[in-house]
Amino acid sequence: MAEAEALRGHALAVQRRLEQLPEGSAVEDRLGVVTRQTSETDIFVRLNLDGAGRSFIDTGLGFFDHMLTQIARHGGVDLEVRVQGDLEVDEHHTVEDTAIALGAALRQALGDKRGIERYAFLLPMDEALAHVALDLGGRSHLVWEVPFSREVVGDVPTEMWQHFFKSFCDAAACNLNIKASGENDHHVIEAVFKGLARSLRQAVRQSGGSDIPSTKGTL
Incomplete structure (x- = not known):
């Protein structure tokens, strides 16, 4: 419970920092911030498409963390993923819900997709x-x-x-x-x-x- 509350507090703090950025600020990166809470998982994802390959990943699954780190490092994006999942049951909910939150963060960060290449290895x-x-x-x-x-x-x-x-x-x-x-x-x-x-x-x-x-x- 304490970890879940800390996760929600972190998400709120990030959102407040984003809201406090002045209009026209030099820092207008394409950001997606998603909090997803169910009876099975509590997830926070922050994705910056204009980042520098930095990451903080903690899903409770070491190999999954390693794979998600590749997205940040080789995609040149900043990615923060924090997950509290029901791993005592199995890995399914953690992996699935993280994918949903990450996809939603990408969609949010892209906005209207104006000016992007769109296709791509x-x-x-x-x-x-x-x-x-x-x-x-x-x-x-x-x-x-x-x-x-x-x-x-x-x-x-x-x-x-x-x-x-x-x-x-x-x-x-x-x-x-x-x-x-x-x-x-x-x-x-x-x-x-x-x-x-x-x-x-x-x-x-x-x-x-x-x-x-x-x-x-x-x-």
Whole structure:
């Protein structure tokens, strides 16, 4: 209970700092701040698309923390994720709800998506190769072709990764096409997360224009 209260207090403090920024301030980064509370998880996510690759990740799952850190480091974004989940039950709620909160934070940070590249990676890691194609066009869809030979890597069942990315796509309203292969499942998963990070870095980049990248005029 004390940890959950601290989490809510932290989220409120961040929101107040954002509200206190003067209009026209030099600090007008694209930020997404999401607090998600259910009977199963209590989650705070803060995503800065114009960050420098900094991160603080604490989900209670060491391998999951390691993967989320890749998004910040290789995506060039600042990412804070704090999770209190019912890990005494299993990993499912923590992984799924974190994906939902992260996707919602991305959608919030993108705003009207004016001026972004929108589309984006082939990324190798030793013997593993990941193809991660991303479209921030406002429609949710996941193509997942990632076979695993192990049931668990680290402290996370490998079956949870497809569920993570599907939940992320739904919350972020984005299209992801992910295909990966390799002999080492750890390398495969990490290549996928790094591929997402690099795709995200490219897709959210602002090219200097003010147009919305769609003939419909909205995303």
